[in-house]
Amino acid sequence: MLPSENKYLTNVSFDTVIFGFTGEELKILILEYQNSGLFALPGGYIRRDENLLDAAKKGVMKRTGLKKIQLEQFHTFGKLNRSDPESSKTIAKGLGYEMPNDHWVLDRFVTIGYYALIDYNQVRPTPNKFSDSINWYSINNLPPLMMDHEEIVQKALEAIRNDLGTKLFGTNLLPEKFTMKELRKVYETILNKKLRRTTFQRKMLSMDILTRHEKLYTGAANKAPYLYSFNKKKANKT
Amino acid sequence: MLPSENKYLTNVSFDTVIFGFTGEELKILILEYQNSGLFALPGGYIRRDENLLDAAKKGVMKRTGLKKIQLEQFHTFGKLNRSDPESSKTIAKGLGYEMPNDHWVLDRFVTIGYYALIDYNQVRPTPNKFSDSINWYSINNLPPLMMDHEEIVQKALEAIRNDLGTKLFGTNLLPEKFTMKELRKVYETILNKKLRRTTFQRKMLSMDILTRHEKLYTGAANKAPYLYSFNKKKANKT
DNA sequence: CATTATTGTATCAATTTGCTACAATAAAAC
DNA sequence: GTTTTATTGTAGCAAATTGATACAATAATG
Structure with missing residues (x-):
């Protein structure tokens, strides 16, 4: 054995x-x-x-x-x-x-x-x-x-x-669809530091690697976030 | 054998x-x-x-x-x-x-x-x-x-x-003292692309990892460049 | 001493990032 | 219904960084 x-x-x-x-x-x-x-x-x-x-x-x-x-x-x-x-x-x-x-x-x-x-x-x-x-x-x-x-x-x-950032990331740690906050949390946890919410969002969106989907209604008393997924075709062109 | x-x-x-x-x-x-x-x-x-x-x-x-x-x-x-x-x-x-x-x-x-x-x-x-x-x-x-x-x-x-850039570099490929042009050439060769002369110089100097030494008189009919060396104490703090 | 090639910086434009503000909600509280 | 509360998405401007150009300062040469 x-x-x-x-x-x-x-x-x-x-x-x-x-x-x-x-x-x-x-x-x-x-x-x-x-x-x-x-x-x-x-x-x-x-x-x-x-x-x-x-x-x-x-x-x-x-x-x-x-x-x-x-x-x-x-x-x-x-x-x-x-x-x-x-x-x-x-x-x-x-x-x-x-x-x-x-x-x-x-x-x-x-x-x-x-x-x-x-x-x-x-x-x-x-x-x-x-x-x-x-x-x-x-x-x-x-x-x-x-x-x-x-x-x-x-x-x-x-x-x-x-x-993180060079090889496309966060992807694999999250489910297929995720919110921007979840994605940011992944980055913050790996880098072990806070990232600016608005700057992070702007950067991610400007990279043109995310596809926006429907909103996620969690039941929380506030505006519902969009779900995103990685657009793998575009993402791999980096 | x-x-x-x-x-x-x-x-x-x-x-x-x-x-x-x-x-x-x-x-x-x-x-x-x-x-x-x-x-x-x-x-x-x-x-x-x-x-x-x-x-x-x-x-x-x-x-x-x-x-x-x-x-x-x-x-x-x-x-x-x-x-x-x-x-x-x-x-x-x-x-x-x-x-x-x-x-x-x-x-x-x-x-x-x-x-x-x-x-x-x-x-x-x-x-x-x-x-x-x-x-x-x-x-x-x-x-x-x-x-x-x-x-x-x-x-x-x-x-x-x-x-290149993260782990301090160029150092080891060049002699102890080198000109800014030589350093830039190293970067250009490794990255396989031209870098802007002035921007490169400004960036390198602003990183505060170079010590400036005497000028190098090569006999060329133009202004002599300074020699630099890496300031290893400061460089390793990155 | 004018000429030539190159170096070191200054300057301003263009881009990117930091920061603040604010409108747009989704649900709960009233 | 209307108000309240917490978040999201994005706009707008300031601050910092990078791009591009210009130019003064040389080190030989003739």
């Missing part, structure tokens, strides 16, 4: 930071391994017969239940001491296996980091067979993560801050 | 795109393997007892003769078919070795791409023991590169375009 060596590349793995937006804050999916108290990013190994990107995509699909996923590679982590064989042994033990000391997963690993931005409400978090839970955690309130996974999360955050 | 397995991580390598600026164009260093007609980026394997970044740094140091090198990781390449065992065999054959079919360097590799920006005139290009030459090639006139190395170069170019 432990992964067999000849099926996978050795010394290489991937880890994914899967972001969701609740409307108020950014959250990421964290696995908890059985009977070990160890928390980790979802990740995995690369089969010898698949592309690196496909391996990562498959991993995210399995954890989220989503089919179409936008994944972006952001950094590869290769410090000498980043791997921790004790953690792997603890995980195996928690599963009821005794891991031999020369098992390949106890070797040193270089891991490629990917981030995914997905619609929080469409996800059906699904643990893998080694873990008994997978849960959303606010990025401001993460459990202690194993190995260098906290560093990986920090790098992912930097990456989405940098990519 | 072929690299021994137990010293290195398997299935992982690094490749470096080393940029230099001649004053007119961007060039990169390309290795030519002996008696094989194969051109490649400088790269290597990661020793089990060293950090990934150190491995790449050491590689660039050996190829350039430089001690202080700024290296930036930009992308990791992991497509299923990117490795080409035939090339490796040809290289070994050119060196007078017969490579056994089960040799680990013939296996599939995931490679981590780094770029370096260095002072063209300070470099002493030094071939490795497997190659008989290492030369500067204009990025607009590269020889056909082996495997996916052309894709790696393209990604490196994208990366330096994106990083």
Whole structure:
């Protein structure tokens, strides 16, 4: 039941930071391994017969239940001491296996980091067979993560801050149709600062990447906002 | 003389795109393997007892003769078919070795791409023991590169375009002191477009990251330009 | 000492962004 | 119904940034 060596590349793995937006804050999916108290990013190994990107995509699909996923590679982590064989042994033990000391997963690993931005409400978090839970955690309130996974999360955050605006964004964190306020909230949360309401709206509209739809009547005692969606044809011309 | 397995991580390598600026164009260093007609980026394997970044740094140091090198990781390449065992065999054959079919360097590799920006005139290009030459090639006139190395170069170019301005730049491609015109030329070459002379100068000066030094008298029949250097303290506060 | 090419800035126009104001609601309160 | 309240959408002007032009200040040259 432990992964067999000849099926996978050795010394290489991937880890994914899967972001969701609740409307108020950014959250990421964290696995908890059985009977070990160890928390980790979802990740995995690369089969010898698949592309690196496909391996990562498959991993995210399995954890989220989503089919179409936008994944972006952001950094590869290769410090000498980043791997921790004790953690792997603890995980195996928690599963009821005794891991031999020369098992390949106890070797040193270089891991490629990917981030995914997905619609929080469409996800059906699904643990893998080694873990008994997978849960959303606010990025401001993460459990202690194993190995260098906290560093990986920090790098992912930097990456989405940098990519926001260049690679078209907010899209993937929101449902198909959204209000301008929701979109602004996404930007504010990722950038971790307030944005001017009117300037943001003007900028977004002037970019000519949004399609306006019907109004959204929420029942609130005020003017109803329009719904927008990203006009993908125009948006990709950037 | 072929690299021994137990010293290195398997299935992982690094490749470096080393940029230099001649004053007119961007060039990169390309290795030519002996008696094989194969051109490649400088790269290597990661020793089990060293950090990934150190491995790449050491590689660039050996190829350039430089001690202080700024290296930036930009992308990791992991497509299923990117490795080409035939090339490796040809290289070994050119060196007078017969490579056994089960040799680990013939296996599939995931490679981590780094770029370096260095002072063209300070470099002493030094071939490795497997190659008989290492030369500067204009990025607009590269020889056909082996495997996916052309894709790696393209990604490196994208990366330096994106990083220009955010991560402080131009610095490393120019000598300690440089004129405003030289700095602008660097930007123009990387971005592949003309920049307005006066606006560029105003912008650079207003950023308060340059120190002005003495004038440079070239013998030309016109006003001599000032020399500038980057004020690293202020520059890093961005 | 006039000529020539280039550099460093000033100046003003054009564009973009910051800020404030205000009309247009959607529902609740009266 | 009418008034009240909270928000949305956008206009309008100020402030800041960028674009474009002009011009004084040189460093040789003849």
